[in-house]
Amino acid sequence: MIQSNLFIVMSIIAVISSQSVRGKDCVCELQNSESAFPESKLVRVEITAVECLRNISSEKRTEVDRLVLGLQHRLKQLNENVAMLEKEDNGNLYGAVSLRIIQLELAELQDLLDKLSRTNTNNQQLSTEIADQLQDMKNTMEELESFDSTMVILKQRENERIKRDLKLCEKELNATTPPPTPFMGNCGLGQMVNVSGPKIYSLTVYGTSYSFGAWGRDANPAPGDENKYWLVVLSSSNAYGHYVRQYNSMSTILLGIGPTDIHISSSNPTTNTIQGPNMVMYENSLYYNCYNTLNVCKFNMTTRSVTNVALPSDAGFNSKFPFAHLGTTYAYTDMDFAADESGVYVIYATTSNFGNVVIGKVETSTPPVLNQTWSTTLHKKTVTNTFMVCGVLYATRYLDKDTEEIFYSFDTKTNTERYDWRIHIRKMQANIKFLNYDSRDHLLYVYSDAYVLTYDIMFQ
Ligand SMILES: *[C@@H]1O[C@H](CO)[C@@H](O)[C@H](O)[C@H]1NC(C)=O
Numbered sequence: 001m002i003q004s005n006l007f008i009v010m011s012i013i014a015v016i017s018s019q020s021v022r023g024k025d026c027v028c029e030l031q032n033s034e035s036a037f038p039e040s041k042l043v044r045v046e047i048t049a050v051e052c053l054r055n056i057s058s059e060k061r062t063e064v065d066r067l068v069l070g071l072q073h074r075l076k077q078l079n080e081n082v083a084m085l086e087k088e089d090n091g092n093l094y095g096a097v098s099l100r101i102i103q104l105e106l107a108e109l110q111d112l113l114d115k116l117s118r119t120n121t122n123n124q125q126l127s128t129e130i131a132d133q134l135q136d137m138k139n140t141m142e143e144l145e146s147f148d149s150t151m152v153i154l155k156q157r158e159n160e161r162i163k164r165d166l167k168l169c170e171k172e173l174n175a176t177t178p179p180p181t182p183f184m185g186n187c188g189l190g191q192m193v194n195v196s197g198p199k200i201y202s203l204t205v206y207g208t209s210y211s212f213g214a215w216g217r218d219a220n221p222a223p224g225d226e227n228k229y230w231l232v233v234l235s236s237s238n239a240y241g242h243y244v245r246q247y248n249s250m251s252t253i254l255l256g257i258g259p260t261d262i263h264i265s266s267s268n269p270t271t272n273t274i275q276g277p278n279m280v281m282y283e284n285s286l287y288y289n290c291y292n293t294l295n296v297c298k299f300n301m302t303t304r305s306v307t308n309v310a311l312p313s314d315a316g317f318n319s320k321f322p323f324a325h326l327g328t329t330y331a332y333t334d335m336d337f338a339a340d341e342s343g344v345y346v347i348y349a350t351t352s353n354f355g356n357v358v359i360g361k362v363e364t365s366t367p368p369v370l371n372q373t374w375s376t377t378l379h380k381k382t383v384t385n386t387f388m389v390c391g392v393l394y395a396t397r398y399l400d401k402d403t404e405e406i407f408y409s410f411d412t413k414t415n416t417e418r419y420d421w422r423i424h425i426r427k428m429q430a431n432i433k434f435l436n437y438d439s440r441d442h443l444l445y446v447y448s449d450a451y452v453l454t455y456d457i458m459f460q
């Protein structure tokens with residue numbers, strides 16, 4: 001019975017004694033020491049325990065027999081438990097538990113002895129002898145335990161920690177290793193490495209009245225329109241907008257001088273009203289989510305006419321799949337629009353993609369056409385906003401009121417996803433309601449709790 005325990009204890013003797021993780025190399029040195037664990041002492045205790053039991057049994061006292069039978073039964077159970085542990089092959093637990101089992105056996109022997117000494121005075125002699133032996137065994141066990149707690153289990157724990165560190169190191173190494181395919185090669189920008197700023201941080205002419213809005217420049221302007229800026233605020237219920245304000249330059253938008261308002265509809269909310277803060281201006285047309293529908297609307301600023309195309313019928317709208325973080329959901333942000341060097345995209349989520357982000361290419365014809373789509377594994381409600389650079393979608397998440405993190409990318413050219421970006425955006429206000437990239441000045445345009453901001457993206 002105790003034999004298999006012995007085997008178990010022996011198997012933890014080869015203890016890993018020295019390990020190290022060297023910087024970024026992820027080298028782990030493992031050295032097997034001599035059998036540092038004093039197993040011979042343990043073996044002696046075990047043998048004495050067996051003998052002791054046998055001697056007690058041989059006394060053939062009915063009371064004692066009953067007790068011994070009970071103890072044997074208990075030992076059998078312990079052995080079965082150990083056999084189970086063996087199968088699970090959990091080295092750590094294994095070592096700790098085998099010592100614990102012997103501890104329990106000793107306690108039971110002590111219990112047995114106490115009962116034995118109570119049965120009758122004839123047992124006194126035997127009891128005294130066994131008591132001495134038991135005391136010896138206990139002393140040895142204490143020694144073994146102190147040895148164990150400082151060496152065996154400790155070393156195994158350390159080994160676990162080092163293994164964990166090694167994994168972490170490997171992960172970080174993976175995170176900082178650029179992917180093998182040339183990233184953003186088509187745009188010649190290199191890999192995004194950092195976001196600095198804000199460069200511009202200002203209230204608009206509306207003051208703090210409107211917490212939701214959007215702004216920027218035309219991503220593909222007509223000649224003469226290159227330096228125009230547009231601004232849309234959701235002037236009704238933080239949800240709807242019905243006109244586009246235009247300025248001739250950055251300074252006029254910041255000072256609020258000489259705007260031109262172009263109305264889409266006469267009031268809020270009604271057919272073709274802008275719903276939600278995520279939109280984009282491309283070739284003098286505004287692309288946005290049309291009021292109360294799953295339509296992508298295109299407002300031609302020249303003709304002031306709206307055409308549209310519907311997203312798939314299981315796409316979210318009216319706050320079904322909004323941008324969000326643990327504390328907040330951003331209402332009516334089911335659809336995000338982004339433009340980059342290659343055109344206009346709509347970012348949304350569908351039931352068939354489990355509420356995860358789908359990227360759709362919007363052909364800028366009249367009416368617009370939804371062309372190629374890409375399904376991602378990015379859950380829309382864990383994201384606070386997205387933008388596109390060179391055919392790559394980036395997503396941000398809320399870390400705290402001061403920091404937003406670019407943490408995700410999806411490359412539409414290679415269909416590869418990454419969740420390991422750690423690029424931080426320093427916020428001035430807690431909530432980013434609108435975020436887009438301008439491929440002409442390489443700036444991020446942000447609308448955050450009534451403030452307009454720009455940030456510089458740095459590429460390698
Ligand atoms: C068991 O009994 C034998 C024979 O009586 C004796 O020599 C031995 O020392 C005893 N062992 C223990 C552990 O009491």
Ligand SMILES: *[C@@H]1O[C@H](CO)[C@@H](O)[C@H](O)[C@H]1NC(C)=O
Binds near residue numbers: 167170171174
């Ligand atoms: C790191 O990348 C290698 C090669 O792609 C892979 O085998 C390994 O599992 C990765 N490790 C982690 C922790 O992601």
Ligand SMILES: *[C@@H]1O[C@H](CO)[C@@H](O)[C@H](O)[C@H]1NC(C)=O
Binds near residue numbers: 193194195196197
């Ligand atoms: C990123 O930019 C910020 C602000 O300029 C700077 O403090 C930080 O050190 C930069 N981080 C890296 C990794 O370049």
Ligand SMILES: *[C@@H]1O[C@H](CO)[C@@H](O)[C@H](O)[C@H]1NC(C)=O
Binds near residue numbers: 283285301303365
């Ligand atoms: C807006 O409408 C005008 C007149 O039909 C047309 O020439 C122009 O191409 C349209 N703009 C876009 C971006 O479709």
Ligand SMILES: *[C@@H]1O[C@H](CO)[C@@H](O)[C@H](O)[C@H]1NC(C)=O
Binds near residue numbers: 363
């Ligand atoms: C859809 O995309 C493909 C591939 O980019 C392109 O060839 C095609 O013209 C697009 N369709 C429309 C309607 O624009």
